[in-house]
Amino acid sequence: MSDYGKAFALMRDAAQGPWRDYTRHAFVEGMKGGTLPRAAFLHYLRQDYVFLIHFSRAWALAVVKSETHAEMLAASRTVNGLISEEMKLHIGICEAEGIPQDQLFATPERAENLAYTRFVLEAGFSGDLLDLLAALAPCVMGYGEIGTRLATEATSDTYRDWIAAYSSDDYQDACVAVGELLDMALTRRIGENFEASPRWTRLCHTFRTATELEVNFWQMGLTP
Numbered sequence: 001m002s003d004y005g006k007a008f009a010l011m012r013d014a015a016q017g018p019w020r021d022y023t024r025h026a027f028v029e030g031m032k033g034g035t036l037p038r039a040a041f042l043h044y045l046r047q048d049y050v051f052l053i054h055f056s057r058a059w060a061l062a063v064v065k066s067e068t069h070a071e072m073l074a075a076s077r078t079v080n081g082l083i084s085e086e087m088k089l090h091i092g093i094c095e096a097e098g099i100p101q102d103q104l105f106a107t108p109e110r111a112e113n114l115a116y117t118r119f120v121l122e123a124g125f126s127g128d129l130l131d132l133l134a135a136l137a138p139c140v141m142g143y144g145e146i147g148t149r150l151a152t153e154a155t156s157d158t159y160r161d162w163i164a165a166y167s168s169d170d171y172q173d174a175c176v177a178v179g180e181l182l183d184m185a186l187t188r189r190i191g192e193n194f195e196a197s198p199r200w201t202r203l204c205h206t207f208r209t210a211t212e213l214e215v216n217f218w219q220m221g222l223t224p
């Protein structure tokens with residue numbers, strides 16, 4: 001398994017059940033085998049475009065909540081990656097399927113989508129960078145794990161562009177950078193032994209809730 005840092009490994013282990021439901025969801029397995037209906041995938045992509053708009057806002061908030069230049073740099077790189085790479089992937093796939101960009105932007109937001117992104121933004125608005133990063137981490141690293149697994153296990157080419165994007169060296173490097181940011185931010189605010197602090201349990205709880213909201217997002221994808 002990929003190494004996305006110490007805090008991520010501990011948080012993932014603490015959220016074991018939901019983490020498995022998220023990273024091995026039927027939607028993911030459908031991409032792996034090529035059995036996922038195209039209509040479900042396009043519905044997911046359109047919702048995900050709206051999702052990425054709010055996620056970009058949340059990562060921009062991470063710049064606001066940063067306390068060092070290194071934190072600002074890591075957060076702003078993620079904002080840039082999201083807007084210039086990830087959203088472009090969605091625009092490209094949708095355009096190839098006959099869905100123009102203005103229609104993408106006008107996608108009505110589903111409740112599962114709204115719940116997830118506003119949960120993350122609220123974690124950031126009412127807390128510090130640690131609360132925000134705990135809510136952001138499942139999204140980044142979960143897709144990193146899913147991408148690397150599907151790159152070796154996929155038995156169909158149908159969803160190869162999506163799989164290639166999340167298993168790419170660029171994306172994997174971004175996951176490692178976010179893992180480093182998480183460890184660095186925790187050490188700065190709590191100390192080396194951050195997992196022994198009273199705050200740790202709450203941060204793990206935030207991570208777990210975000211993971212459960214990822215499960216709901218996949219489920220929403222299956223019901224266009």
Ligand SMILES: Cc1ncc(C[n+]2csc(CCO)c2C)c(N)n1
Pocket residue numbers: 048051052055059078082086136139140143214217
């Ligand atoms: C529902 C949903 N969850 C996670 C991702 C993946 N993702 C979202 S933002 C980002 C970059 C850094 O945060 C990544 C990799 C997605 N596209 N849609």
